[in-house]
Amino acid sequence: MTPSPTPSSQADSQPDVPPAPSTPAPSVPAPAALPGPAFVATRPAKQPGAFRRGFGLGAGAGLGAGSVLLVLAVVGSLISALVFGATAAAVGQSAGPRVSTLQTVWGSDIADRANTVLAIPVEGVIMADGGDGFSLTQSSYGYELARTIDALTANDAAGLLLLMNTPGGTINGSRAIADAVERYQSRTGKKVVAYVQGMSASGGMYAMAGADKIVADHGTLVGSIGVIFGPFERYKNVVATSGGLVTSGVTTTGGITQEYLTQGTGKDFGNPYRDMTARERKVFSQGIANEYQAFVAWVSKHRNIPAATITDQLGAFIFDPQTAVANGLIDAQLGPDEAFRDTVTLMGLDPSTARIAKRAAPTALEQLLGASARVYGYQAVAPYGAKASAVICAGAPQPLLWHGPVTSYCG
Structure with a gap:
């Protein structure tokens, strides 16, 4: 008795049909036919276990997620390259003489370059460059400030404002700033104003003497x-x-x-x-x-x-603003807001739309990419507990344009 096949295992049976004669062919004996319908014995397909199902699903999900992450990584790399390139350019500017990020000192934050006066602080000891060491308070490097000024074109700013607060310093550092101011005036046709806040003595007087106008805040000292x-x-x-x-x-x-x-x-x-x-x-x-x-x-x-x-x-001798005006060392005595309005007006700008801005310190990202933590032209913060090593504090004596004791700068 022949068992009935299941639907999943039944094979279609075809009767033996001899080939139609066309050309004479050698006689091949046909196999003996089995009685009854053809039967092929099969086993039901084995279903995958839980582990194999989980592994397959996990591998598929992993490959899918990996593909997505790969695409995102490629896109992210392209974006990072663009950001890195832009930031590296900013780093190069913030670490060198060119102007990059600006910080508003006075006026409108949205003013464009044509309505912006660039402020160059000259603060603390005026030294020639970083090789002169550091003092215990703010110092300015005359050579670096001169390079910053020399790099400016007529389109970079509407003019310059020297923010003075210094007892002086080295002859070469002070003269470097003075020469750069004169070159800027000749090269760009723009005006330079000096504003004294605190003191501008000796080397400070040297550095700012060539400005088109010198103004001093109340209670300042000028001269020496x-x-x-x-x-x-x-x-x-x-x-x-x-x-x-x-x-x-x-x-x-x-x-x-x-x-x-x-x-x-x-x-x-x-x-x-x-x-x-x-x-x-x-x-x-x-x-x-x-x-x-x-x-x-x-x-x-x-x-x-x-x-x-x-x-x-x-x-x-060093003089108060009123006496300095009388002696021709400065042109006027004005408070900060009056002085800044007077500055932008002298440069042909509308005070309501103009601004005065100075270079800002490099951002954390720029520093991460290699920019110096200090603003180009100025001393970095002295290490805690370090001894002052500036040329005015140590080493062989040298001629200085300096007023007063050096105690506060050298410790």
Whole structure:
């Protein structure tokens, strides 16, 4: 008895049909036919287990998610490349002399470059560059500020505003700023204004003398046109020296004296020490006399004050704003808002739509990509507990355009 096949295992049976004769062919014996319908024995398909189902589903989902993530990664890389390129350009600007991000000092935040006056702060000690070390407070690098000014075109800003608050510093750093201001005026035809907030003495006076207009805030100090060189120390009647950790290292019966060489009446006011040979005085005094004459000539030319008036009457004294106006060192005494309105008006701008802006520090992202944490032209924050290493604080004496003690800057 032949069992009935299930639908899933039944095969279609076809009767044996001999091929139609066409051409003579060799006779091949046909296989013996089985009695009854054809039957093919099969097993039902085995269903996958739970593990295989889960594995298959998980692998599929993983491949799908991986494909999506791959696409997103490629797109993200393209976007990152664009962002990186744009940011790297900004980093290059913020780390160098060109102007990138600006921070509004006064006026409208939405003003375009044609209505923006670029503020260049000159704060603290004026040094030549970063190789001069650092002081314990704000310092400005004259060479870097000069490069910043030299990089500006007539289209970068409506003019320059020097924000002055400095007791002076090195001769080369101060003169570098002064020369850059003069080149900017000649190159762009734009005006430069200097605004004193606190003090602009000695090297500060040198740096800002060529501005088209100089304005001072109330209570400021301006002047000190002179050169100082020193101090030179002398140990009188030395009886012993020691390299111990407790003693000072030198024992004298005549004490220790310090002496400065100066040009400009009253330049070393307050110094309690004196002594130097006649020959040393002559050699060093001639050197600083040359620097002094150049300083006097610069101020005389740009402020239209006779050189004899500077050397004989003004000397190296420092003056309040009212006296400075009377002596021709500055043009006006104004508070900040009045001074800024006066500045933009002088440059042909409408105060209601103009702004004054300064360069901003690099952002955290720019610093992450390699930008220096400091604004180009200014000293970074001194490390905690570090000793001041600026040229005015340590090393051999040099001629300086400086007013007052260096204690607050050198510790």
